[in-house]
Amino acid sequence: MxxxxxxxxxxxxxxxxxxxxxxxxxxxxxxxxxxxxxGDRIGExxxxxxxxxxxxxxxxxxxxxxxxLPIRGVVSDWGGMRTQDDALMRPGGPDxxxxxxxxxxxxxxxxxxxxxxxxxxxxxxxxxxxxxxxxxxxxxxxxxxxxxxxxxxxxxxxxxxxxxxxxxxSRQVAIWAVGDPVGTKIAATSRTLIQDGVDGWWYGAILPSRRPVAAFHTTTGQATQMRRDPAEWHRSLAKAAVLAEHLPTALLSGAELKFTDAxxxxxxxxxxxxxxxxxxxxxxxxxxxxxxxxxxxxxxxxxxxxxxxxxxxxxxxxxxxxxxxxxxxxxxxxxxxxxxx
Ligand SMILES: Cc1cc2nc3c(=O)[nH]c(=O)nc-3n(C[C@H](O)[C@H](O)[C@H](O)COP(=O)(O)OP(=O)(O)OC[C@H]3O[C@@H](n4cnc5c(N)ncnc54)[C@H](O)[C@@H]3O)c2cc1C
Incomplete structure (x- = not known):
């Protein structure tokens, strides 16, 4: 041997x-x-x-x-403060x-x-x-x-x-989905989208495959609730203003929810x-x-x-x-x- x-x-x-x-x-x-x-892997x-x-x-x-693809920057709404940065201005270059x-x-x-x-x-x-x-x-x-x-x-x-x-x-679960591809008019070099909320926070982006991804990071209790009622995830997504404004969230409507320890x-x-x-x-x-x-x-x-x-x-x-x-x-x-x- x-x-x-x-x-x-x-x-x-x-x-x-x-x-x-x-x-x-x-x-x-x-x-x-x-x-x-x-297959699909979050963490990109x-x-x-x-x-x-x-x-x-x-x-x-x-x-x-x-x-x-280089990321243009981040749009975030965190702690009641909306910010947007431009990756071109970063000394180390884009993420x-x-x-x-x-x-x-x-x-x-x-x-x-x-x-x-x-x-x-x-x-x-x-x-x-x-x-x-x-x-x-x-x-x-x-x-x-x-x-x-x-x-x-x-x-x-x-x-x-x-x-x-x-x-x-504290235990945290990411509940995420990848949607159908966006049309060519939406740039896949999109910004990263971050939105906080009452019982968790949202992340959104468009992947190089042109498919939108959205993830909600929340407590195990809330995750159990969303496992029972996936529509709750979609309702919460609709209320996440930064994602609703910048991500074609309709393309996520039929997507399978995945649950990952975070x-x-x-x-x-x-x-x-x-x-x-x-x-x-x-x-x-x-x-x-x-x-x-x-x-x-x-x-x-x-x-x-x-x-x-x-x-x-x-x-x-x-x-x-x-x-x-x-x-x-x-x-x-x-x-x-x-x-x-
Ligand atoms: C929801 C979420 C979003 C994230 N987003 C980001 C992000 O945007 N940017 C970022 O930098 N990080 C992000 N991360 C973290 C990032 O994905 C991980 O830190 C990264 O993948 C860790 O790499 P790794 O090589 O340590 O482990 P992994 O990538 O998990 O690889 C582990 C490997 O071990 C193998 N393995 C497991 N068990 C066995 C076994 N018994 N025998 C042999 N092989 C085994 C698996 O098949 C796998 O290939 C995110 C994580 C989560 C949960």
Missing amino acids: TQYDVAVLGAGPAGAIAAALLARAGHSVVFVDPDPRQ TLPAFAADLLERHALPGPLSSDAH WRLDRGLFDASLRAAATDAGASSVIAKVNAVTRKPDGWCIATDAGVCLRARRVVDATGRRGILSRSLGGARRQQ TGEACTKAAGDGWVACGDAAIAFDPLASQGLLNAVRTGIAAADVAAGRVTPAQYCAEMDRVWDHYVRHHASLMARRALA
Whole structure:
């Protein structure tokens, strides 16, 4: 049986980046993911800084395909204050609306091009052995590796068992839908739309596929109510003024509602002896922060450094604590502005 230097569990952006950088540095790497071709995925705004980081590490970013589009700016109504910014005025350049399937696929291709092996399977169990780890998959394949990177997103299959208690904000659910394509007169390079409300907040945009997307972020109680009565989601959308004004919401009328956990949470320890967690498996942000992909890029790069022995687990954990503390403070100030309205 092949013994790899590193097994990367999960091949979203964080895992694919870690696998690509480790393979480029000459390590033998395998990455394992059951679902490399996902359908609609929410989470497609890539901050300009993340695009810059990808470029600096010679990884495929938004400029690698015409399918990804620069975002013109943000229109938001938050805490009773309506604002509109223009991305052209930002020193770091615009954020990007990604074709998320293509973005994830291009990072996985970078990993295989660098020599990483890909296994299409779900990891069922990870067991520590005297010389490393044994990774059991649902494809009947059992992999051996000296070190493991947990990049399984919010599932955090290793970080949830080894990373200590999760630090968690109030539970939040994103209820979202993607509508029929808009006509060619509406620019797909639209602005990002944000609207707060009594029991949650709305996000809206037009995807590069020209399809409108809208998401309501709310409590678990309200989500249960909307699961029972999906018309309630549409009624709430109609009252979200910024979305009603800028998004062709009628195209969402027949769309299927999807429910996704959107709670801000982190493990207390993101790395240890022979393992490291990155991306959402280490810290998952409230989507309001729009930092999930930046975090996936940064920690994918940093996890490669930990797995290669260039950064100690303690240094990595200290950095993750700093990021979490900063995020919690910033989030609290945003919520306070809303409460003051
Ligand atoms: C509603 C919502 C909106 C968001 N919007 C934005 C946004 O606009 N901008 C932004 O930057 N971020 C956004 N995010 C966050 C962003 O989507 C995530 O932070 C990002 O996808 C994390 O990347 P990742 O690689 O860590 O995990 P993921 O992209 O979740 O990838 C994890 C991978 O692990 C695999 N996996 C899971 N379990 C196993 C297993 N047992 N075995 C093997 N593989 C497994 C999965 O198949 C998947 O491919 C949003 C999140 C939500 C919930």
